[in-house]
Amino acid sequence: MSAAPKHDVYQAIADSSRREILILLAKDDASIKEICEHFSISRTAIVKHLNVLSEASLVSDRKVGRSKIYSLQPEQLAEVREWVSYFEQFWDNKLSMLRHMVEENVKE
Amino acid sequence: MSAAPKHDVYQAIADSSRREILILLAKDDASIKEICEHFSISRTAIVKHLNVLSEASLVSDRKVGRSKIYSLQPEQLAEVREWVSYFEQFWDNKLSMLRHMVEENVKE
DNA sequence: TAAACATAAAACCAAATGGTGTCATATCAA
DNA sequence: TTGATATGACACCATTTGGTTTTATGTTTA
Numbered sequence A, B: 001m002s003a004a005p006k007h008d009v010y011q012a013i014a015d016s017s018r019r020e021i022l023i024l025l026a027k028d029d030a031s032i033k034e035i036c037e038h039f040s041i042s043r044t045a046i047v048k049h050l051n052v053l054s055e056a057s058l059v060s061d062r063k064v065g066r067s068k069i070y071s072l073q074p075e076q077l078a079e080v081r082e083w084v085s086y087f088e089q090f091w092d093n094k095l096s097m098l099r100h101m102v103e104e105n106v107k108e
Numbered sequence C: 001t002a003a004a005c006a007t008a009a010a011a012c013c014a015a016a017t018g019g020t021g022t023c024a025t026a027t028c029a030a
Numbered sequence D: 001t002t003g004a005t006a007t008g009a010c011a012c013c014a015t016t017t018g019g020t021t022t023t024a025t026g027t028t029t030a
Helices: A016-027 A032-036 A045-056 A073-087 A094-107 B017-025 B032-036 B041-057 B074-090 B094-107
Strands: A059-066 A069-073 B059-064 B067-072
Touching: A016 A059, A016 A069, A016 B074, A032 A045, A032 A069, A045 A059, A045 B032, A059 A094, A073 B017, A073 B074, B017 B032, B017 B041, B017 B059, B017 B067, B032 B041, B032 B067, B041 B059
Parallel strands: none
Antiparallel strands: A059 A069, B059 B067
Protein backbone atom coordinates (compact mmCIF):
# COMPACT_ATOMS: atom_id res chain seq x y z
CA MET A 1 0.00 0.00 0.00
CA SER A 2 2.93 2.35 0.61
CA ALA A 3 6.72 2.49 0.78
CA ALA A 4 8.42 0.62 3.60
CA PRO A 5 8.55 2.90 6.63
CA LYS A 6 12.04 4.05 7.53
CA HIS A 7 11.28 4.03 11.22
CA ASP A 8 9.25 1.05 12.26
CA VAL A 9 6.23 1.44 14.42
CA TYR A 10 7.84 -0.18 17.46
CA GLN A 11 10.56 2.40 17.45
CA ALA A 12 8.06 5.18 16.87
CA ILE A 13 6.02 4.34 19.96
CA ALA A 14 9.08 3.71 22.13
CA ASP A 15 9.25 7.38 23.09
CA SER A 16 6.72 8.70 25.58
CA SER A 17 6.49 12.13 23.95
CA ARG A 18 5.55 10.48 20.69
CA ARG A 19 2.95 8.34 22.41
CA GLU A 20 1.48 11.49 23.95
CA ILE A 21 1.35 13.13 20.55
CA LEU A 22 -0.62 10.18 19.22
CA ILE A 23 -3.07 10.44 22.11
CA LEU A 24 -3.45 14.13 21.39
CA LEU A 25 -4.11 13.53 17.70
CA ALA A 26 -6.62 10.83 18.56
CA LYS A 27 -8.77 13.54 20.08
CA ASP A 28 -8.45 15.91 17.16
CA ASP A 29 -6.22 16.96 14.30
CA ALA A 30 -3.74 19.63 15.34
CA SER A 31 -1.18 22.01 13.92
CA ILE A 32 2.43 21.91 14.99
CA LYS A 33 1.86 24.98 17.09
CA GLU A 34 -1.12 23.44 18.85
CA ILE A 35 0.82 20.27 19.54
CA CYS A 36 3.71 22.29 20.95
CA GLU A 37 1.42 24.00 23.42
CA HIS A 38 0.95 20.67 25.20
CA PHE A 39 4.66 20.10 25.75
CA SER A 40 7.51 21.85 27.48
CA ILE A 41 10.15 20.81 24.94
CA SER A 42 11.14 22.93 21.97
CA ARG A 43 9.24 23.15 18.70
CA THR A 44 12.24 21.67 16.92
CA ALA A 45 12.08 18.60 19.13
CA ILE A 46 8.35 18.22 18.46
CA VAL A 47 8.92 18.47 14.73
CA LYS A 48 11.51 15.72 14.93
CA HIS A 49 9.07 13.51 16.79
CA LEU A 50 6.43 14.25 14.17
CA ASN A 51 8.87 13.25 11.46
CA VAL A 52 9.51 9.93 13.16
CA LEU A 53 5.78 9.32 13.49
CA SER A 54 5.32 10.30 9.86
CA GLU A 55 8.03 7.93 8.65
CA ALA A 56 6.30 5.18 10.56
CA SER A 57 3.04 6.12 8.82
CA LEU A 58 1.34 6.80 12.13
CA VAL A 59 0.40 10.35 11.22
CA SER A 60 -0.34 12.26 8.04
CA ASP A 61 -0.17 15.99 7.43
CA ARG A 62 -1.64 18.65 5.21
CA LYS A 63 -0.75 22.28 4.70
CA VAL A 64 -3.47 24.80 5.46
CA GLY A 65 -2.39 28.39 5.01
CA ARG A 66 0.69 28.84 7.11
CA SER A 67 -0.22 25.91 9.32
CA LYS A 68 0.64 22.25 8.96
CA ILE A 69 -2.12 20.08 10.30
CA TYR A 70 -1.35 16.59 11.54
CA SER A 71 -3.84 13.73 11.68
CA LEU A 72 -3.69 10.38 13.39
CA GLN A 73 -3.29 7.43 11.05
CA PRO A 74 -3.40 4.48 13.43
CA GLU A 75 -3.53 1.57 10.99
CA GLN A 76 0.11 0.63 11.52
CA LEU A 77 -0.60 0.03 15.19
CA ALA A 78 -2.34 -3.13 14.08
CA GLU A 79 1.06 -4.71 13.64
CA VAL A 80 1.89 -4.04 17.27
CA ARG A 81 -1.47 -5.28 18.38
CA GLU A 82 -0.98 -8.52 16.49
CA TRP A 83 2.53 -9.02 17.77
CA VAL A 84 1.46 -8.47 21.36
CA SER A 85 -1.63 -10.61 21.02
CA TYR A 86 0.58 -13.57 20.16
CA PHE A 87 1.78 -13.51 23.75
CA GLU A 88 -1.61 -13.26 25.38
CA GLN A 89 -1.95 -17.02 25.51
CA PHE A 90 0.96 -17.05 27.97
CA TRP A 91 -0.44 -14.69 30.56
CA ASP A 92 -3.95 -15.51 29.82
CA ASN A 93 -7.41 -15.21 31.17
CA LYS A 94 -10.95 -15.75 30.03
CA LEU A 95 -11.04 -12.42 28.29
CA SER A 96 -8.18 -13.04 25.92
CA MET A 97 -9.40 -16.57 25.30
CA LEU A 98 -12.69 -15.11 24.19
CA ARG A 99 -10.92 -12.58 22.02
CA HIS A 100 -8.87 -15.26 20.34
CA MET A 101 -11.91 -17.40 19.71
CA VAL A 102 -13.83 -14.50 18.27
CA GLU A 103 -10.99 -13.51 15.99
CA GLU A 104 -10.40 -17.00 14.74
CA ASN A 105 -14.03 -17.36 13.82
CA VAL A 106 -14.22 -14.02 12.10
CA LYS A 107 -11.20 -14.74 9.97
CA GLU A 108 -12.63 -17.94 8.53
CA MET B 1 3.44 -5.07 42.61
CA SER B 2 7.14 -4.62 41.83
CA ALA B 3 9.83 -1.98 41.48
CA ALA B 4 9.49 0.46 38.62
CA PRO B 5 11.24 -0.99 35.60
CA LYS B 6 14.29 0.98 34.55
CA HIS B 7 13.64 0.33 30.91
CA ASP B 8 10.01 0.57 30.02
CA VAL B 9 8.36 -2.11 28.01
CA TYR B 10 7.93 0.09 24.93
CA GLN B 11 11.65 0.65 24.76
CA ALA B 12 12.31 -3.03 25.38
CA ILE B 13 10.26 -4.18 22.42
CA ALA B 14 11.53 -1.45 20.12
CA ASP B 15 14.48 -3.58 19.05
CA SER B 16 13.85 -6.44 16.67
CA SER B 17 16.49 -8.71 18.22
CA ARG B 18 14.76 -8.35 21.57
CA ARG B 19 11.38 -9.11 19.99
CA GLU B 20 12.88 -12.24 18.46
CA ILE B 21 14.26 -13.29 21.83
CA LEU B 22 10.79 -12.98 23.33
CA ILE B 23 9.33 -15.12 20.53
CA LEU B 24 12.05 -17.68 21.20
CA LEU B 25 11.35 -17.76 24.92
CA ALA B 26 7.64 -18.08 24.23
CA LYS B 27 8.38 -21.48 22.74
CA ASP B 28 10.57 -22.61 25.60
CA ASP B 29 12.90 -21.44 28.33
CA ALA B 30 16.48 -21.19 27.12
CA SER B 31 20.00 -20.63 28.37
CA ILE B 32 22.09 -17.74 27.13
CA LYS B 33 24.06 -20.15 25.00
CA GLU B 34 20.93 -21.58 23.40
CA ILE B 35 19.59 -18.11 22.70
CA CYS B 36 22.90 -17.11 21.11
CA GLU B 37 22.70 -20.03 18.71
CA HIS B 38 19.72 -18.35 17.04
CA PHE B 39 21.55 -15.12 16.32
CA SER B 40 24.62 -14.01 14.44
CA ILE B 41 25.57 -11.24 16.86
CA SER B 42 27.98 -11.74 19.76
CA ARG B 43 27.07 -13.29 23.07
CA THR B 44 27.83 -10.01 24.80
CA ALA B 45 25.26 -8.24 22.66
CA ILE B 46 22.68 -10.90 23.49
CA VAL B 47 23.40 -10.54 27.19
CA LYS B 48 22.84 -6.81 26.92
CA HIS B 49 19.51 -7.38 25.24
CA LEU B 50 18.57 -9.85 27.95
CA ASN B 51 19.42 -7.26 30.57
CA VAL B 52 17.12 -4.74 28.91
CA LEU B 53 14.33 -7.29 28.78
CA SER B 54 14.98 -8.19 32.38
CA GLU B 55 14.85 -4.57 33.53
CA ALA B 56 11.52 -4.26 31.77
CA SER B 57 10.34 -7.37 33.63
CA LEU B 58 9.66 -9.20 30.39
CA VAL B 59 11.93 -12.11 31.26
CA SER B 60 13.13 -13.78 34.42
CA ASP B 61 16.20 -15.94 34.94
CA ARG B 62 17.47 -18.67 37.19
CA LYS B 63 20.90 -20.20 37.58
CA VAL B 64 21.17 -23.92 36.91
CA GLY B 65 24.68 -25.26 37.23
CA ARG B 66 26.86 -23.18 34.97
CA SER B 67 23.88 -22.14 32.86
CA LYS B 68 21.55 -19.21 33.27
CA ILE B 69 18.08 -20.07 32.08
CA TYR B 70 15.75 -17.34 30.89
CA SER B 71 11.95 -17.54 30.91
CA LEU B 72 9.33 -15.38 29.27
CA GLN B 73 7.36 -13.19 31.65
CA PRO B 74 4.87 -11.51 29.36
CA GLU B 75 2.61 -9.77 31.86
CA GLN B 76 4.09 -6.35 31.20
CA LEU B 77 3.00 -6.61 27.58
CA ALA B 78 -0.51 -6.02 28.84
CA GLU B 79 0.38 -2.36 29.16
CA VAL B 80 1.24 -2.18 25.48
CA ARG B 81 -1.87 -4.08 24.54
CA GLU B 82 -4.02 -1.67 26.50
CA TRP B 83 -2.32 1.37 25.06
CA VAL B 84 -2.72 0.12 21.51
CA SER B 85 -6.29 -0.99 22.06
CA TYR B 86 -7.22 2.59 22.87
CA PHE B 87 -6.59 3.40 19.23
CA GLU B 88 -8.52 0.53 17.76
CA GLN B 89 -11.71 2.52 17.73
CA PHE B 90 -10.09 4.80 15.17
CA TRP B 91 -9.13 2.23 12.58
CA ASP B 92 -11.11 -0.81 13.26
CA ASN B 93 -14.25 -2.55 12.43
CA LYS B 94 -16.88 -4.81 13.86
CA LEU B 95 -14.23 -6.98 15.42
CA SER B 96 -12.75 -4.32 17.66
CA MET B 97 -16.16 -2.95 18.45
CA LEU B 98 -17.08 -6.40 19.66
CA ARG B 99 -13.89 -6.63 21.63
CA HIS B 100 -14.49 -3.30 23.28
CA MET B 101 -18.04 -4.20 24.15
CA VAL B 102 -16.96 -7.53 25.58
CA GLU B 103 -14.25 -5.93 27.67
CA GLU B 104 -16.49 -3.23 29.00
CA ASN B 105 -19.01 -5.81 30.10
CA VAL B 106 -16.43 -8.04 31.68
CA LYS B 107 -14.96 -5.21 33.67
CA GLU B 108 -18.26 -4.28 35.27
C1' DT C 1 43.39 -31.86 39.21
C1' DA C 2 43.09 -30.18 34.56
C1' DA C 3 40.58 -29.19 30.45
C1' DA C 4 36.40 -27.69 28.58
C1' DC C 5 32.38 -25.07 29.10
C1' DA C 6 29.03 -21.18 30.27
C1' DT C 7 28.74 -16.97 31.89
C1' DA C 8 30.49 -12.32 33.79
C1' DA C 9 32.77 -8.05 33.44
C1' DA C 10 35.17 -4.33 31.44
C1' DA C 11 36.88 -1.17 27.94
C1' DC C 12 35.99 0.58 23.75
C1' DC C 13 33.53 2.44 19.44
C1' DA C 14 30.36 4.42 15.75
C1' DA C 15 25.95 5.80 15.03
C1' DA C 16 21.47 7.06 16.56
C1' DT C 17 18.58 9.68 19.73
C1' DG C 18 16.53 13.47 21.97
C1' DG C 19 17.39 17.69 22.84
C1' DT C 20 19.02 22.76 22.05
C1' DG C 21 19.42 27.51 19.59
C1' DT C 22 19.62 30.43 15.46
C1' DC C 23 18.30 32.04 11.10
C1' DA C 24 15.37 31.91 6.89
C1' DT C 25 10.99 31.66 4.46
C1' DA C 26 6.13 31.87 3.63
C1' DT C 27 1.57 33.67 4.90
C1' DC C 28 -1.85 36.45 7.07
C1' DA C 29 -3.62 40.79 8.84
C1' DA C 30 -3.58 45.65 9.94
C1' DT D 1 3.87 47.30 2.93
C1' DT D 2 5.04 45.90 7.27
C1' DG D 3 4.83 43.32 11.38
C1' DA D 4 3.43 39.19 13.52
C1' DT D 5 2.86 34.28 12.99
C1' DA D 6 3.89 29.36 11.72
C1' DT D 7 6.88 26.56 9.88
C1' DG D 8 11.41 24.93 7.72
C1' DA D 9 16.25 24.15 7.83
C1' DC D 10 20.67 24.01 10.01
C1' DA D 11 24.40 23.31 13.07
C1' DC D 12 25.49 21.72 17.35
C1' DC D 13 25.67 18.80 21.71
C1' DA D 14 25.45 15.04 25.40
C1' DT D 15 23.84 10.64 26.18
C1' DT D 16 22.23 6.23 24.85
C1' DT D 17 22.32 2.31 21.97
C1' DG D 18 23.85 -1.72 19.78
C1' DG D 19 27.66 -3.64 18.75
C1' DT D 20 32.69 -5.33 19.29
C1' DT D 21 36.93 -7.74 21.65
C1' DT D 22 39.46 -9.22 25.61
C1' DT D 23 40.05 -11.03 30.10
C1' DA D 24 38.32 -13.29 34.27
C1' DT D 25 35.39 -16.40 37.07
C1' DG D 26 32.77 -20.27 38.32
C1' DT D 27 31.25 -25.27 37.17
C1' DT D 28 31.43 -29.76 35.22
C1' DT D 29 33.54 -33.81 33.75
C1' DA D 30 37.16 -36.78 32.22
